[in-house]
Amino acid sequence: MNTVPPAGGPTGPGNGPFCGHCGGPDGGGLPASDEHQRCVELLTLEPPRYCANCRRRMKVQVTPTGWSAECSRHGVLIR
Ligand SMILES: [Zn+2]
Ligand SMILES: [Zn+2]
Secondary structure (H helix, E strand, O other): OOOOOOOOHHHOOOOOOEOOOOOOEOHHHOOOOHHHHHHHHHHOOOOOOEOOOOOOEOEEEEEOOEEEEEEOOOEEEEO
């Protein structure tokens, strides 16, 4: 039985940036892949679910003006 590692490749978790929508690795300076192109579009409409720095799930609150997303480690992100 082979254990298939989670999508993400050799860098592994803990080395951001990560995609705020799906939590996958986000290129690190390379052009966004087609895969995350969709995520980027969604992130213009929806709050991110994952911290781009540490991939933790963020606590999202929708506000009258937009949203705020809080990472327990990196603080609040507001849009
Ligand atoms: Zn993504
Ligand atoms: Zn974080």
